[in-house]
Amino acid sequence: MKTFFLHLAIALGMASFCATSLSAQNVIDDSVKIDGAMRHFKMIMPEGLSAGAPLVMVCHGYGNPGKAKTWMNRSAVKHRFAVCVAQGLKDSKGKHSWNVGYPSQLGWKVDDVSAVCKLAKHVQKKYSLSADNTFLTGMSNGGDLCYLMAHSKQTTFKAFASLAGQLMYPFYENMKIEHPVPFLEIHGTADVLSRWTGDMKNADGWGIYVPVPIAASKIISANHCTEIKLDTMAVANAELNSRVIKMKFSNPDNKTDMWLYKVENAPHCWFEKYMNTGEEVWSFFSRYLH
Numbered sequence: 001m002k003t004f005f006l007h008l009a010i011a012l013g014m015a016s017f018c019a020t021s022l023s024a025q026n027v028i029d030d031s032v033k034i035d036g037a038m039r040h041f042k043m044i045m046p047e048g049l050s051a052g053a054p055l056v057m058v059c060h061g062y063g064n065p066g067k068a069k070t071w072m073n074r075s076a077v078k079h080r081f082a083v084c085v086a087q088g089l090k091d092s093k094g095k096h097s098w099n100v101g102y103p104s105q106l107g108w109k110v111d112d113v114s115a116v117c118k119l120a121k122h123v124q125k126k127y128s129l130s131a132d133n134t135f136l137t138g139m140s141n142g143g144d145l146c147y148l149m150a151h152s153k154q155t156t157f158k159a160f161a162s163l164a165g166q167l168m169y170p171f172y173e174n175m176k177i178e179h180p181v182p183f184l185e186i187h188g189t190a191d192v193l194s195r196w197t198g199d200m201k202n203a204d205g206w207g208i209y210v211p212v213p214i215a216a217s218k219i220i221s222a223n224h225c226t227e228i229k230l231d232t233m234a235v236a237n238a239e240l241n242s243r244v245i246k247m248k249f250s251n252p253d254n255k256t257d258m259w260l261y262k263v264e265n266a267p268h269c270w271f272e273k274y275m276n277t278g279e280e281v282w283s284f285f286s287r288y289l290h
Contacts, residue, residue: 024077027068030126034118035111037089041119042068043127044083046076054081054133054289056282057120057157059142060088061164063095071163071270072137075278079286081133084123086116088141098138098145101168102207113149117156135285137161139270140194143185144168144209150183150219151175158182158288161281164194164268167215169208177222180256184284186277187212188266196262216249216260223256225249235274241265244275259284 028043056076060066066087076083088096091105099110116136124131136157138146143165150160151171159182189196193204198211209215233244245262263274271277 025073032119032122034115034122037110037115039089039115039119040066040087041123042066042085042087043123044068044070044073044076044085045127046080046082049080049082051128052130054135054285055120055124055127055129056081056083056285057116057123057134057136058083058085059098059116059136059138059145060085060096061138061140061142062097065096071139071272071277072281073278075276075282078279079282081282082123082127082129084120086119088112098141100141100144100148101170103202103205112145113152113154116145116149117154120156132290133158133288135159135161135288137163137281138165139163140165140268143194146183147171147215150181151177153178159285160184161284162186163270163277164188164191166194166198166206166209166212167218169200169210172210172215172218177219180223180251180254181219182223182256182258182284182288183219184259184261184281185212185216186261186263186271186280188263188269188271190265191268193268212260212262216247216258219258220249223249223251223258224253225251225256225258227252233275237273240273242274255287257284257287 024047026045031040056072058070066085072083088098091097098112099105099108143162146160146162147167161184163186196212202208227250229248231246235242242265247260249258
């Protein structure tokens with residue numbers, strides 16, 4: 001399999017294109033120049049994936065180089081969609097990250113909203129994936145980017161799922177959500193990096209960001225949600241001393257929902273010890289397939 005993709009790369013003139021096999025998936029290293037910067041990414045392609053399959057973009061946390069293993073991989077095989085793991089550019093600290101306005105990012109001119117949208121469109125075309133069924137999920141800094149995307153005028157992504165992400169105060173205060181946007185947030189109450197209660201004094205140095213329920217309420221209002229369904233899910237491991245409180249806010253007219261999962265006593269993580277994160281995210285995204 002690896003030899004096949006190497007020969008294909010040579011035939012297409014793409015020296016950076018390579019692949020390995022990983023549990024019924026092909027992992028492809030690829031790159032493209034966008035707005036003058038080389039953007040590296042990994043494609044997770046389930047074997048035998050059909051043309052026009054959905055695409056889920058995954059954005060990593062701060063300082064993470066964008067590894068092939070994500071919370072979406074197993075679900076990609078089960079539900080037959082492609083995953084693109086995008087890699088952020090290096091900031092002034094030399095960390096791969098997404099520009100969401102942290103104090104350390106002031107003066108950084110990178111427009112990651114535009115770049116990630118352009119990357120998604122490039123991937124759709126190159127890998128024959130759906131231009132309609134494209135979604136974005138991110139963890140921590142990648143989750144912050146999901147909030148920024150929700151406040152932009154982009155039309156590339158149909159829905160967003162943030163894991164331990166935050167709504168930075170400048171977005172909350174100065175940016176309007178232009179149109180209803182389906183959004184899922186999964187967040188732990190014991191997270192000390194992206195606090196459930198927010199950080200309105202910038203005590204941690206990441207910038208001022210609002211409490212998670214306040215961030216959710218802005219999207220709930222923009223989506224004109226009028227119904228709420230509450231559900232509590234026990235986690236499989238009782239030693240974790242946790243439960244997941246699912247708050248599903250919906251607009252029955254257009255199904256543009258805001259789902260908020262409050263994971264009691266959970267730290268900064270992918271939540272895979274608490275739930276099947278990929279399945280929860282895909283159950284949300286799949287509501288918006290066309």
